Amino acid sequence: MNNKNLMDYESIEKILGFEDPFNIEPSISRELRFKSLKASFEHHYLNNKVYKGFCELANVSPADIKNYEDLVLIPLVPSDFFRDVSATGRHEDLVHISSVPDEQIARYFTTSGTGGQPSIYPYDGRSLGTINRSNAIIFKKVGGLKSDDYMLFLTPSTDKADTGMVQGMYLTMKGIFKDTDSQLDFAIQDNIFDTKSIVNKLTKAKGRTRHLYGPPYAYNQLCEQMSNLGLEMRLDPESKAITTGGWKSFKDEAISPSELKEKIQKAFGIAPQEIRDGLGLTDIMSILVECQYGNKHVPPWIEVSIRDLNDPSWKTDVAIGKDGLIAFLDPLISSFPAYIVTGDVGKLTISQDEKCSCGRYGATIEYVRRAGDPRGCALRQEQLMTEVESKRKTK
Known part of the structure; x- marks a missing residue:
């Protein structure tokens, strides 16, 4: 293959370099996004035999x-393809789906995947x-x-969890906080979720703006335990409670977002508009965070579209407000083609050219439900796995 990096880093740096990328004029962000995605597609096409x-x-x-x-013509990869490749257990198969030489891969990240089978993604250092x-x-x-804030993860520490939810967010906080050792901590120690210990950690961090981060079931468990113990505490006026992950409990029972907000507000005194859900794009280690108006904002470097559920080619977008398969194209990743069609149904609530009530430009998205078995998915899974198998045999 070509083995030459063809990514358009100049356009990527321009869009990331704005004082506030969420306030870029739509025509400018669209041009930069197109240029970077066009170059990214050529890079993966010429460097990735499977793709x-x-x-x-x-x-x-x-x-x-x-x-x-x-x-919209760029061929999309089903997110479960990475699960299927990971399931083979062969490192060479992960190499075959990479668009950079194996020696450039700095780290592999996993997600929980569907059906309990994890998905593994190769990342190079620059990406x-x-x-x-x-x-x-x-x-x-x-x-x-802000750089002086404090955050408590309602998760195990990074040496106990290798998921993007923990590892990715930790790396993100390192890019925000001045000193992660003193400004970040983990609620679960030695597999123990101790409510009194959590309250003590938050109390000791008083003086900084304190935030919480974790999956809904962890918040639900914490709030219920605090209620049972008769514990309440008031955090800070700008404190956030950021949720990400599935809205199911360990017992596979649905957790109501509105009820959970009430529990968090009661336990920590966090204002409803500061309880923010995030839609995790686990395939690309990113997250779409809600603003104070409850809209999940798509950053201007990612192309997100909603594809027609009845079109097995996945080449048809649907209108704003219509349900379809969530698809996204990310030009930031050079190690694998991050052009993913998810197994999730969603809809765009604001277009790329509009402003949200919060004053930010760009598309906003709403998750609706899991899609089940989207049309065309099985065929594309088979096609991609056939390519992996053929590359292994011709190595």
């Missing part, structure tokens, strides 16, 4: 991407650095976090 074979089956090449409207910077921008500009 190139997949694109040839779809009869799409970089020459077909002439303008912004053509981005990791860019992702961490971009996530820090999201949490500073939309989440409102």
